[in-house]
Amino acid sequence: MSAATALAYTDEIARSTAPLYERVRNVIPAIEWPHHAPYVAAINRLKRERNAVILAHNYMTPEIYHCVSDFVGDSLALAQQAAKTKADVIVMAGVHFMAETAKLLSPEKTVVIPDLDAGCSLAASVTGADVRLLRQKYPGVPVVSYVNTSADVKAETDVCCTSGNAVKVVESLKVPRVIFLPDEYLGRWVARQTKVDVILWKGHCEVHERFSAAEIAAYRRDHEGLVVIAHPECPPEVLDAVDYVGSTANMIDFVRQRRPARVLMVTECSMSDNVAAELPSVEFIRPCNLCPHMKRITLDKIHHALETLEPRVEIPADIAERARRSVERMVAIGR
C-alpha cells in the first residue's frame, strides 16, 4: 500500500480509537477524527507486530504526539530514550538529525524516519569541512555542537549538547574557551550564563528567528497577566522580553507546574496544541511559527514507514564511530 492510500473509518475503528480521541478532543475537532483514526489504529497494530517504538518530538501534531507515540520529549530525552529502548525498530517522528542521533546510539537497531527530507535550517548551516577550518583557526579550542547537526559535523565535534544541557556541557569541559555551533542565539544564551568564552557560528533556526520583541510587547498589551516563555533558539531581544527560557521539555514542564491562566509559548505551533490537549484550564495565546520540516511527518507517512521499514537511516561506519563518541559524551553528562 502506498503512503497516499487512505484507510477506511469503520465502526470497529471508531470504537477501538475512542479512548485515544478523548486525549485530543480539546484540540482536534470531531469531524477530523475519522481521517486520523484508521491510521492511528493501523500504526498501533503495526508497532506491536514489528516490535517498534515511535519516539516523537514535542513539535509533532497532537494525533501523533498523543495517539501513536511511545515516548515524547525534547532532543535530549529522545536521545536518552533511543540509547535504552529494547525495541527492534525505532521510528523517529521528528527531523533527520534526531533520527541520526538515534541510529548513532542504537547502531544495531533499524531506525526509520517517515520522511527523509525532514531537515533543519540549523543542521544545514554547517558542514564537517567548516568545523575542520574552525579547528585550524582556533587550534586546541574544543568544539561543542548542538545536536541539530549532521553526523558529519558530529564526527568533527568533541561533545554535543541540546538546549536542555548546553550550559552544563560547556562547563563540563573546564576550559576557558569553546567553539559553539551552529546556533548563534543558543550560543549567546549560553555565553550569558557562563564565564567560558564562546566562539559563535552564524546558524539560525528559521522558525525561531522570526519572532520579535515588538510582537511580544504587543501581545502583552492585549492580554493582561500574560506569561511568556521562549525557546533559546529565539533572538536575544526576544529572550530579554520573556519570563522564562528553556528547551521544549522545560517549557512544557513550566506550564504543567505553574499552570498560568494565560501563556504564550514562543516556539513551534504544535507545542501549544499538545499541552492544551492536556491542560484545558490554561489559555494558550498565539503567535507561533510552523516548522516545515517537522510538519513533513504525518500519520500516513508513519504508517508507510512501519509497513515497509523504509526510509532507513544509515551512517557510514567511519563517520558513525567518531560521531557516536560526541553524542555519548553528551548523554553521559545528562540534563
Ligand code: 13P
Ligand atoms: P529541543 O531540544 O528543545 O526539543 O529543541 C529542538 C528543536 O529543534 C527546537 O527547534
Ligand code: SF4
Ligand atoms: Fe530545526 Fe528550527 Fe525546525 Fe527545530 S524548529 S527542527 S531548529 S528548523
